[in-house]
Amino acid sequence: MTGVDPKKMVNFYKENCPSASEATKVSGIGNLIPGMTIDDFLFDPCGYSMNGVSKTVPGGYMTIHVTPEPEFSYVSFETNIHHKNYKDLIKRVVKLFGPKQFVVTFFSSEGKPFIEFEEDQTERSYYDDYYVEDLQVCRLPGYDLTYALFNRFPS
Numbered sequence: 001m002t003g004v005d006p007k008k009m010v011n012f013y014k015e016n017c018p019s020a021s022e023a024t025k026v027s028g029i030g031n032l033i034p035g036m037t038i039d040d041f042l043f044d045p046c047g048y049s050m051n052g053v054s055k056t057v058p059g060g061y062m063t064i065h066v067t068p069e070p071e072f073s074y075v076s077f078e079t080n081i082h083h084k085n086y087k088d089l090i091k092r093v094v095k096l097f098g099p100k101q102f103v104v105t106f107f108s109s110e111g112k113p114f115i116e117f118e119e120d121q122t123e124r125s126y127y128d129d130y131y132v133e134d135l136q137v138c139r140l141p142g143y144d145l146t147y148a149l150f151n152r153f154p155s
């Protein structure tokens, strides 16, 4: 995610937030995926990283890194935890950070690419306030990789 909303970045500055666990809580990161043991870190003067391991899904993890400086703001999110509805998960992640642009890379070994966007390739698909700028589906041996680039509309 790039061009993230500066108002949503205030929690990732030490002068505004007393601790990493507070940043995890007030930013909403702590509620993204339930049942995680979280190891989080707030850099000085700003910046945030967290790694979470699932208490219930063996080997399940999530990780988030936040670079809040407005000149080059960037947030990454990654998880291997299976979700019935990835569209909903991505929507919730994007809402926490309000980026101007974001990229989704989606790996699936179940023969199911990121279907919600693959179905509508004739016109630009919309996703809340975002449109799909680019969409590529690579069918690789044993898994599919979907790449999608989203831009906020109007940009």
Ligand SMILES: C[S@@+](CC[C@H](N)C(=O)[O-])C[C@H]1O[C@@H](n2cnc3c(N)ncnc32)[C@H](O)[C@@H]1O
Residues within 6 Å of the ligand: 043, 044, 045, 046, 047, 048, 049, 065, 066, 067, 068, 069, 074, 076
């Ligand atoms: C969260 S770290 C992670 C960077 C990594 N490239 C990523 O996105 O996975 C980047 C943020 O932490 C801040 N930061 C402060 N001290 C740092 C340090 N010693 N090493 C790395 N980042 C630091 C940077 O200014 C930036 O806002």
